[in-house]
Amino acid sequence: MLTFWKNVLENSPDAYEKAVRARDARIGSFLEFNPTRHLGNAPGEVASAEKHAVLAGLPFGVKDNIAVDGFRLSCGSRILENFNSPYHATAVQRLIDAGAVPVGKTNLDEFGMGSSTDNSALGSTTNPWNEDYVVGGSSGGSAAAVAAGLVPFALGSDTGGSVRQPASFCGVYGLKPTYGTVSRFGLVAYASSLDVIGAISTDLDVLQAVYEVISGADPFDQTSMDPVPSASHDADAAGVASLGYRGKSPCLGVLKPEQLELSAEVAETYQTCLEGFRSLGYEVKEVSLSMLEYVAPVYYTIATAEASANLARYNGVRYGLRPDYAENPEELVRLSRDQGFGAEVKLRILLGTYVLRSGFQDQYYLRAQKIRTAIRTDFEASFGEVDMILTPTFPRQAFRHGGEDMSPFEQKQADKFTASANLAGIPALSFPAGVPKGLPVGMQLLAPAFGEPRLLAAARDYATLYKPELAPGYERPAGEQ
Amino acid sequence: MNTQELYVTADLAHIQLTEEEISRLALQVEQMVAYFSKMSEFDVSGLEPTTHMQVSRSRARVDERRDIPGAHSDTLLDAAEELEDRFIVIPNVL
Amino acid sequence: MYQSFIGLEIHIQLATQTKIFCGCKAAFGDEPNSNICPVCMGYPGVLPVLNQEAMRMAYVVARTLNCTLSPRSVFERKNYFYPDLPKNYQISQYEHPLGRDGFVDIEFHKKKRRVRIHEVHLEEDAGKMIHAGDMSLLDYNRAGTPLLEIVTEPDLEVGEEAEVLLQQFRRMVRYLGVCDGNMEEGSMRCDANVSVNLSGGGLGNKVEIKNLNSSRFVRKALNFEISRQKDILERGGTVVQETRLWNENRDVSEPMRTKESAHDYRYFPEPDLPPFITDDAFLLEVEKGLVELPAARRTRFIDEYGLSELQAEFLIDERSTAEFFEHTIALGADPQSAASWLASDVKKLLNRRGESIESSVLNPERFAELLRLLDEGRIHGKIAKQVLEEVFVSDASPAAIIKAKGWEQITDPAELSEYIDAVLKANPNAVEQVRAGDAKPVGFLVGQVMKATSGRAEPQLLQELISSRLAVKVIHVLSFGGAISGVRREDGLIGPGELFDLRTEFAGDTGLPAELRLEEIQLGAFLSEEIAPADWAVLISEIARRIEDSEAAGIVVAHGTDTLSYTASLLYWFFGKARIPIVLTASSVPNDSERGSAKPRSEAVANISAAVKRAASGAPGVGVVYGAQEFAPLNLKFERVEEGAARAGVFRTWNEIGGDSNPAHLPAPIYPAAGVEPTDRKAVQTALENAMSRCFIVKAFPGMRGDHLITLMKNGVRYFVLELYDTGTASVRETPYSLRAALQYGAANGVSFFCTSQQEAMVDFADYVTSHELWREGAIPMGRLTTESAFTRLIVAQLGSEDELEVQRIMEDQ
Structure with a gap:
């Protein structure tokens, strides 16, 4: 499959574009799609290109709150509907330098606010698995595009779970890196102390390469940094189960399922999953x-506070939606924001x-x-006892459009597993663990800061037990003959 | 949060709310604020707030010109609705 | 009694190359919206990255203001909407500013005060919004310029102090090289808070004043605000806590329309910027940025180089001038002459050419060379001025210019003697006359030598050679009127006349040296009480010409008694540093003695005789001789005493400065800082007339009506010498018989009040409530100077000053 992806833009861009458009007419993952716009951009330094040769030529989708020069940067909002980005996000630039090609901008909850x-x-x-169901959010377009075989990977952003939760709903991998390891330059801020750019893919090699390319200190983001290597991380890189870890079996922290208010399907998958890890030689230990229980209120307090300032810049003065007529600057600003922002954004502001x-x-x-x-x-404290923690990504599977089976308030409360990683700044990975009753369920692994290699290794281990699959009807990449 | 507070808050946030929006948002806001109140159960004494994830070192920029590729001032001005001699124009109170 | 409290918020734009959080050029005056990028335009997705240089400059300022430096300073978001603020929050500091608890010392009208600095914090500037009819134009070039805010405690009392603080502050930041301090262009801005309360009642309700765009506005606006609040309190009202805008066109402050809720800034730590932690390397950089500050440098210049306060003040005003000066000294130049040349001719030339000292072709090397040539006598003063001008014109060194132009002075006695011999030979009659006792031809002969040498003869040497060749010492006696040259008329009254014939009168006076040649020059025939500016102009220009032309070895001025204390101090301010003695004398009665009679010599003759002797042998500079006593030219008081049946005039020195008449202890003369060429009688007359028409002397008395002074001000009086009681007291009660209204009117209109004492007291406004009130209203204490000396200083001060502030500065520098 990877061979196909590496050559598709070079060999049959038109067929690819046609196939994507056809498929996407059903799921609506892209807001803007143009696979040839950035084709032929010279790849960057040779070293980078060689080291991450796996990425060369790969098309990728970018959540529409991440800047790609030449594409719009709408954030799924009326207020930026016609706003063109004049620059590349650092993460995008680094992927382009590695030979990957951004082909379009994916849909999202407005400014990343939603599930x-x-x-x-x-x-x-x-949701490509079932059109009656939501794709998750806020990086829903990116997850759907990957799950429907439109792109081999896509960038998303994760403030409280926005990469992992849709990955879980769509049965694909979603990585939220350690806060600061990926430059936020070019990521439209929702909650600056929580935001991080993450990646979604069906392929762990691709996911790892993307992470390695986009991570590292950036002079345009003062909160960015190089991942800090350590002895334990070296062990991580070599894989967890195969080598043993610190001379003993890797230790996985798990939670008591009865306290977690999980749906039956998720509870069952969680049980299966921890049994699976145990069968792979992992020690499983309960952590508390x-x-x-404080994660969601704390998360929403901090996230909305930061958002209220981050979204103040959208006022119709320098760019973005401006009302047809305003009598004075005050009215101009108020009307722009009233007409430009949706209900959820207003609520959070x-x-x-x-x-x-x-x-x-x-x-x-x-x-x-x-x-x-x-x-x-x-x-x-927990990471003093265990190497990783396993939780469900979300307490339940994808819910229906319109929120009839899960109210917006319940959706917010359900962010506790994912948002905890953002509050703590630690890396987390959602991986597919089953498809009970036709809808995927994802599980989440959490590690201490800079423990991404550990997470990827554990996911690789688990893939030997459960091989994720693409959504039915989308088993082959778009455009593959 | 009562409606009066909601109006003050909306005013600070420069969001113009219609009557209809107010009544709809008031419930949701109320619900969330009540949810936030859960935090009062937790004893925070002795805890420092987490304001930043990493404070290990201070990196700052040297004082040299640095451009963001592609983002020339003319390009930025193109994004503005109304211009006059390179000034961005907005209505004024007379 | 009310007390006022003023605190300032001073904003300075730091002079970094780029903005504080992005790599855009930080510059004033470029095309609108040309220095912008996604970061400073508040685009989606961008992040601030701190400019380390801005941080360094900020810490340097905080350190200079004696602040405690924060080892960890945190940026926060200050949330408010305004179209010129791209993100609709300003990145600023709040809980952890970079500096706290500092202080700065200021001095206003001799009163020193320590102003505490509450905090120093760094933030980003906003863009600019220009209102044009029904639209507003936005320019974001300024957005993101590093802006340092310095907040003082409310330790100031009057607007003038705030003005002094701002000027001092401006100079400080220019010295540190962190800001150009230009208030007009907005690189330095000021807001203030003012509160007034009954004395002892602590702070009152605080009013914030914005839009103070020059240090002058600051003074005006604050004094306006203080009296506005006082009026309210006096009427029993309450001052509303509010923000007001200074309207510079109407000279009033007006309430600013704001909404109440607009003031919740919702500060919270900026998540995009990690706290700034100072490390040793950074703190070392900060230490390296510290410089000797203007005040310290002024003190050092006075101590180290023996400069006057005024000279030092001039030199340190700009760092470049101070450094130019020190560089020149390091090259061996004399500090005194370097300082006075810089303050007079160099400054004049630079002004005329619109150049600054660091950009001009005059470098310290050339300047030092010029002074050395002057010092070595290779050129004299007049030529030196020409050479200086020529340096600017031809961009060449002084030595090269002198050589090229043939301007080198004749300093070789042998060479000069040849010219003198030739002239004496060619003018045997003149020589004969001199030998016979006439001084007049000496000047003629000197002129002939000068002519023969094309002005290249060294004047002092010429004077000495001619005197010794002719074996004469020439003293010019300028008869300026007064009873000394008067006559007693038939009706018994004393009237003006011509000075008696000295040669006749002195015949047989064995005390006079034989080589003395006296020349009498009649400058006026009036009683000294009738002196007008035109008369002073004649006197000044005649003296100046004689000093320059080397005609006389000394000058005696025969004067009247009544106004002697004025003329003596006036001449001192002008000629205190002259290279020949200038001796004033007077008599209260004419020379009644019968010529040749055996009667004791009259007072007039005796005084002139003593003055001539003093001029022939005494120290250079200005002195006074009266009644066989020598006086300093300052602080003279003429008193009448009854001596039995006869009345006699007596002089006494008030507040004797330095305890004796040694000129070294007197306040320095202020010419040549004065701008008028003293040999030009017409120019001097015009300048004096202008200066005097702006001055007035007022003596405080019970029941004096302040409003009469206002009438005078309305008629063009800009400066008063106020003769107060004791150490500087007068009525400031709220009655018509008070000075307060006049002082306030004056302060609002830029009129100065220089205060002296009716008693023999030193005016320092120290001890009394009324004095403090006078100080608050802006009255300037004159210390030891008497009314007469202060008045003449005021006249001379005006001649060389560009504005009222400079006059004030000269007046205060004693």
Whole structure:
């Protein structure tokens, strides 16, 4: 399959484009698709290209809140509907340098705010496994495009689970790297202290190569850094199960399923999964993660607070949607924002503004930041005992469009497994673990900071037990004869 | 949060809300704020807030010109709705 | 009694190459929206990256302001919407500013004050919004310029102090090289907060004043605001806590329209920027950025180089001038002459050419060479000025210019003697006259030698050679009127007249040296109480010409008693540094003695005789001789005493400065800092007339109406010498018989009040509530100077000053 992908743009770009358009008419994963726009961009330094030869020639999708010069950067919002990015995000630039080709921009919940991609103002995306169900979010377009064989990988962004949750809903891998290891330059900020660019793929080799290419310090992002290597990480890179770990079996922390409020299908898959790891030689140990119940309130307090400031720049003055008529600057700004933002975005801006207001800040924002410290400490303590923690990615499988079987409020509460990694700044990987009743279920592995190699190795181990598959009807890559 | 507070908050956020939006948002906001209140159960004494993920070192930029490729000032001005002699124009209060 | 409190928020744009959070050029005056990028335009997806140089400069300023430096400074987002603020939040500092708890010392009208610095923090500047009819134009070139905010505690009391602080601050940041301090272009800006309360009541309700775009506005606006708040309190009202805008066109502050909720800035730590941790390398860079500050340098210049305060003040004002000066000194130049040339001719030339010292072709090497040539006598002063001008014109070294132009002075006595011999030979009659006791031809002969040498003869040497060749010492006696040259009329009254014939009168005076040749020159025939500016102009130009032309070895001025204290101090301010003695004398009665009679010599004759002797042998500079006593030219007081049946005039020196009449202890003369060429009688007359028409002397008295002074101000009076009681007291009650209204009106209109004492007291506004009030209203204490000396200083100060501030500075420099 990889051989196909490496050559498709060179050999049959037209057939590829046609096939993608045909398939995407059903799922709506791309907001903009143009496989030839960045074709022929000279790849970067040879070293990088050789080292990551696996990426050369691969088309990839980019979530539409990540800047690609020459494509729009709409963030799924009316306010940026016609906004063209004048520059490349660092992650995109590095992939281009490695020979990969951005072919389009994928749909998302507006500004990354949502768990379904239904909050996009510019298009609707549906789950390739079943069109009645949502694709997850907010990087839903990227997950759908990968699951439907439109691209071998796609970039997403993950603030509270936005890469992992749709990956889980679509039965593909989704990696959220350690905070700061991937430059956020070019990622439209939702919550700056939580945001990270991640990748979605069906192929762990591709996923690992993408991570290696896009990670590393960037002079355009002062919070970015090179992954810190350590002895344990070297062991990670060589694979977990095959070598043994620190002279003993790798140790996997698991949670008591009865406390987790999981759907029957997810609970069952979780059980199967930990049994599977045990069968691979992993030691399985229960951890408490007592702070888990605070994750969602803390996450939403911090995320909305930061968002309220991050989204203040959209005011119709320098770019973006401007009302047809406004009498004064004040009205111009208010009308732009009223017409430009969707309901969920407004809700989160209001919440974020409120929790920062003087008189409320100590009670909400400051308190949340302090509890965030406790959550990090909680993880640190757990990682003193176990090498990784296994949780479900989301308490249930994909829900239906319109939220009739899961309200927006319930969706938010359900972010606790994924958002904990963002609060702690640690890496996490969602991997496919089963397709009960025709909808995929993903499990999540969490590791200490810079433990990405460990996560990928464990996922490789698990792939020997369960081989993920593409959505029915999309088993072959788009355009493959 | 009562409606009055919601109006003040919306005003600070520069979001114009219609009556209909207010009544719909008020419920959701109320629900979330109540949810946030769960945090008050936790004893935060002695905890420092986490404001940044990494504070291990301070990297700063040397004072040299640096462009973002592709982002020339003329290109940026093209994104503005109304221009006059390179100025971006907005309405003024008379 | 009310107390006022002023705190300042000073913003300075740091002079970095690029903006604080992006690589765009930070510059003023470029095409609109040309220095912009996605970062400073608040584009989606971009991030700030801190400019380390901005941080270094910020810490240098904080360190210079004696702040505690934060080892960990944190940026925060300050959230508010404004079209010129691209992100609609400003990256600033709040909880952890980079500097805290510093101080800066200032001095206003002799009162020193320590102003505490609350904090120093770094932030980004906003863009600019220009209103044009029904639209507003936005330019984001300025957005993201590093802006340093310095917040003082409310330790200032009057607007003038704020002005002083700002000027000092401006100079400091220019010295540090972190900002050009240009308030007009907005690279330095100021907001202030003002509160007024009953004395002892602590701070009152705070009013913030914005839009103070020059240090002058700051003074005006703050004093306006203080009196506005006082008025409110006096009427029993309450000051509303608010923000007001200074309207520079109407000279009033106006409330700013704001919405209440707009003030919740919702600060929170900027997640895009890690806290800045200072390490040793960084702190070392900060230490390296520290420089000797203007105040320290001023003190050192005074101590090390023996400069006057005014000279030092001039030199240190710009770092480049101070460094030019020190460089010149290092090359061996005399500090005194370097300082006075820089403050006068060099400054004049630079101004005229619109150049700055660092960009001009005059470098310290050339300048030092010029002074050395002057010092070695290879050129004299007049030629030196020409050479200086020529340096600017031909971009050549002084030595080369002198050589090319043949301007080298004749300093070889043998060579000069040849010219003198020739002239004496050619003018036997003149020589004969001199030998017979007439001084007049000496000047003629000197002129002939000068002519023969094309002006290249060294004047002092010429003077000495001619004197010794002719064996004469020429003293010019300038008769300037007064009773000393007066006559007693038939009705018994004393009237003006011509000075008696000295040769006759002195015949047989064995005390006079034989080689003395006296020349009498009648400059005026009036009583000294009738002196007008035109008369002073004649006197000044005649003296100046004689100093320059080497005609006389000394000058005696025969004056009246009544105004002697004015003329003596006036001449001192002008000629205190002259190379020949200038001696003033007077008499209260004319020379009544019958010629040749055996009667004791009259007071007039005796005083002139003493003055001539003093001029023939005494120290250079200005002195006064009266009644066989020698006086310093400053702080003279003429007193009448009854001596039995006779009345006599007596002089006494008030507040004797330095305890004796040694000129070294007197405040320095202020010419040649003055801008007028003193030999040009017409120019001097015009300048004096202009200066005097702006001055007025007022003596405080019970029931004096302040509004009369306002009438004077309305008629063009810009400067008062106020003769107050004791150490500087007067009525400041809220009655018509108070100075307060006049002082306030004056302050608002740029009028200065220089205060002296009716008693023999030193005015320093120290001890009394009323004095402090006068200080608050801007009255300037004159220290030891008497009214007469202060007044004449004020006249001379105006001649060389560009504006009222400079006059004030000269007046305060004693």
